[in-house]
Amino acid sequence: MIENWFSERYSDNLQLSFRIKDQLLSVKTDFQRIDLFETYDFGKLLTIDGTVQLTEYDEYIYHEMITMLPFFSFRIKPDSALVIGGGDGGTASSLLKLGFKKVTNVEIDSQVVDVSKEYFPEISSAFSSDRCTLIIDDGIEYVKKTKEKYDIIIVDSTDPEGPAEGLFSKSFYSSIHKALKKGGVMVTQSGSPFYQPKALKLATSGIRSVFSEVLTYCAFIPTYPSGFWSFTIGSDLPISRKEKIKRGKYFNEEILRGAFLLPEFVRKIMS
Amino acid sequence: MIENWFSERYSDNLQLSFRIKDQLLSVKTDFQRIDLFETYDFGKLLTIDGTVQLTEYDEYIYHEMITMLPFFSFRIKPDSALVIGGGDGGTASSLLKLGFKKVTNVEIDSQVVDVSKEYFPEISSAFSSDRCTLIIDDGIEYVKKTKEKYDIIIVDSTDPEGPAEGLFSKSFYSSIHKALKKGGVMVTQSGSPFYQPKALKLATSGIRSVFSEVLTYCAFIPTYPSGFWSFTIGSDLPISRKEKIKRGKYFNEEILRGAFLLPEFVRKIMS
Numbered sequence: 001m002i003e004n005w006f007s008e009r010y011s012d013n014l015q016l017s018f019r020i021k022d023q024l025l026s027v028k029t030d031f032q033r034i035d036l037f038e039t040y041d042f043g044k045l046l047t048i049d050g051t052v053q054l055t056e057y058d059e060y061i062y063h064e065m066i067t068m069l070p071f072f073s074f075r076i077k078p079d080s081a082l083v084i085g086g087g088d089g090g091t092a093s094s095l096l097k098l099g100f101k102k103v104t105n106v107e108i109d110s111q112v113v114d115v116s117k118e119y120f121p122e123i124s125s126a127f128s129s130d131r132c133t134l135i136i137d138d139g140i141e142y143v144k145k146t147k148e149k150y151d152i153i154i155v156d157s158t159d160p161e162g163p164a165e166g167l168f169s170k171s172f173y174s175s176i177h178k179a180l181k182k183g184g185v186m187v188t189q190s191g192s193p194f195y196q197p198k199a200l201k202l203a204t205s206g207i208r209s210v211f212s213e214v215l216t217y218c219a220f221i222p223t224y225p226s227g228f229w230s231f232t233i234g235s236d237l238p239i240s241r242k243e244k245i246k247r248g249k250y251f252n253e254e255i256l257r258g259a260f261l262l263p264e265f266v267r268k269i270m271s
Numbered sequence: 272m273i274e275n276w277f278s279e280r281y282s283d284n285l286q287l288s289f290r291i292k293d294q295l296l297s298v299k300t301d302f303q304r305i306d307l308f309e310t311y312d313f314g315k316l317l318t319i320d321g322t323v324q325l326t327e328y329d330e331y332i333y334h335e336m337i338t339m340l341p342f343f344s345f346r347i348k349p350d351s352a353l354v355i356g357g358g359d360g361g362t363a364s365s366l367l368k369l370g371f372k373k374v375t376n377v378e379i380d381s382q383v384v385d386v387s388k389e390y391f392p393e394i395s396s397a398f399s400s401d402r403c404t405l406i407i408d409d410g411i412e413y414v415k416k417t418k419e420k421y422d423i424i425i426v427d428s429t430d431p432e433g434p435a436e437g438l439f440s441k442s443f444y445s446s447i448h449k450a451l452k453k454g455g456v457m458v459t460q461s462g463s464p465f466y467q468p469k470a471l472k473l474a475t476s477g478i479r480s481v482f483s484e485v486l487t488y489c490a491f492i493p494t495y496p497s498g499f500w501s502f503t504i505g506s507d508l509p510i511s512r513k514e515k516i517k518r519g520k521y522f523n524e525e526i527l528r529g530a531f532l533l534p535e536f537v538r539k540i541m542s
Binding site: 007011219220226258267 | 278285311313530534
């Protein structure tokens, strides 16, 4: 019997492989290569340039943690949010579920959006809501020029190689700061501390140069390299948790506090 | 060029693969199959029945978390410890570093010990200490018949299939209870909540039937299935953290508190 596997190489010497039923799509866009697989264990799997972006089965962890955790950690209102990247729509959809009145999603690659609309109708449901505005543009340019002010800005990017490199730069974080309301909050995914310490270092040092409060938190994501992922928050106000919080399938009151408590090797990367 | 890879199948449809320089050993013992590889990224890799037991590069996380976390969470003295399983010696060596006066290590398979002594001299260093007594015996039988009383008993087993099945049984936890000093603490590894919820369920329900305090904590271990691992403590006293704690490469004061704060899906498995 022929077995078909998709493998993500974490390095030249380590890989995680998913057995697949079928490859549904493979397209080279102006920015990147998008592949879509039907796996046996994780439902549909979306990859960009060979790295796992999401699977149907565990995407909730990433999307809950990049939205619910910062939202419930600060007293910001669910008024206006900006998402940079996140063309699958999962982050925007999660923000709408939290009650945000207006979500602007700026994605550079319209084909990521198209694929998600076709194959991940639930995850991309935000794009059919009148509370969500989709803009196909370079996020860096958009944030630089926007006159809007947001309660929260979420950078839901790929790794800091290729098109997302500028999303880990000090000048980008400075533009974000200007596009936030007073006391607003930014959050970015900052990679696997184990395999991509550079991403975490870039994010924390860059955000520190602009914001007075910089907080890294981690979550377990089984289909991302090493199964352990970091996110970094920037704000000018300290943490002030909301009193009433919602639970997700991963997120809860314990995670609201516990995700900020980090292993020694992660602290060392950030120091 | 021929590439050699060792793959651990997490299911029929998912596997993690290490590129290897060389296979150093492959032996079928009376209990299990032991393989040893020289990998490119993780140093030496020890597998039992095809599952990763330890790599030189990340074993510190498992061994710190199964020893330092329970030790610093309770006021137990570093007098006498019992390790069931753990034939590589990593748990016993970590207990000696914590200052334990007497560590008894009961391992069923002498060949695991032999391999570790030859290939992992640092990890197995406990076995050359006069503070450590190695007993080759069935841990279940040993605990049932011992007249000794221990401050801490650590169950450092393989998964609850095959030879380790009995190490997840209520009668075993009951024997452990009798072999503990008053106020003593037991801890067992309890599997990947993501891929082995059964192990966690067996451990928590079994330990609850014997101990009044049952606490599960988790750690990120990149070379174990899903990268996320659980451990479960049983005691008759509530947590009472030591004031002075040592740091490891993973363990620190944040982890001492944060490891007990669990995702919603893990709470659901335990409930």
